[in-house]
Structure formats: structure tokens, C-alpha cells
Amino acid sequence: MASMGRRSRHNTQPHKGRKPTRKELHDARVEIWTEDRTCPLCGREMVVGASLNEHHLVPRSYGGTERHVMHRSCHQKIHSVFSEAELAYIYNTFEKLREHPEMVKFIKWVSKQPVESISKSRTLKTKH
Numbered sequence: 001m002a003s004m005g006r007r008s009r010h011n012t013q014p015h016k017g018r019k020p021t022r023k024e025l026h027d028a029r030v031e032i033w034t035e036d037r038t039c040p041l042c043g044r045e046m047v048v049g050a051s052l053n054e055h056h057l058v059p060r061s062y063g064g065t066e067r068h069v070m071h072r073s074c075h076q077k078i079h080s081v082f083s084e085a086e087l088a089y090i091y092n093t094f095e096k097l098r099e100h101p102e103m104v105k106f107i108k109w110v111s112k113q114p115v116e117s118i119s120k121s122r123t124l125k126t127k128h
Helices: 022-032 072-081 084-089 094-099 101-110
Strands: 052-056 067-071
Touching: 052 072, 067 072, 072 101, 094 101
Parallel strands: none
Antiparallel strands: 052 067
């Protein structure tokens, strides 16, 4: 007798309550990539892997639904500079983000970094 509540491990639909697989995350990101596969903030090429993140121009906590794939380092910089309220009401387009003086400096710096680079702001946590 087959159990009605069990899911096949071959089913590709994500299950509520479990983390999505790497393949599911990859497939979801590929669906929303731009045609030219460049980061909407810095304009550099995007390479599939750990160097990518998804960003909501209007934060989800403010009702945003539109997602964009971008470099992890670019995404981290946005959230280190702006509050969610600022992102929702002022800096809710990539054009507005690119005009901010802090972002201008960051884009100038990051444009000289290798595409696959992970943000230098990430630190390793060690157990003491």
C-alpha cells in the first residue's frame, strides 16, 4: 500500500518546509536572468555558482515581488548601504542605486575584480 503523504525523491516540485536543492535554486535563477547575462548593478558578466544572489528591488517586507539575479558582492553592498525603507521608497530602480555616491565608488572598484570573486566583506568565523 503506497503512502499518500510521501513524495518521490525524483519530483522536482519544492516541498514546503524543506530547503530547495542547488538544482532548484539554479533553475529558478536562470528563469529570471537578463538576456545578456550581465549584473543589473555593475554590468559585469554573471557566472553560475556561489557568486550569484537574487535581489528584490522593493523588499518583500514592503510588498516587492520582482526578482533580479545579480552578483552576491553587489547584493551585499546594496544591503550594507541602504535600509529596507530606503530601498522601497527611494532606491527602487537600478538607475537610482547606481547614482548614489557610495554605489558609484563600489561599482568603480568591483569592475576591476574578477567575475567569480566573492565579496571581500565576508569573514570566516572560527571557533575559539
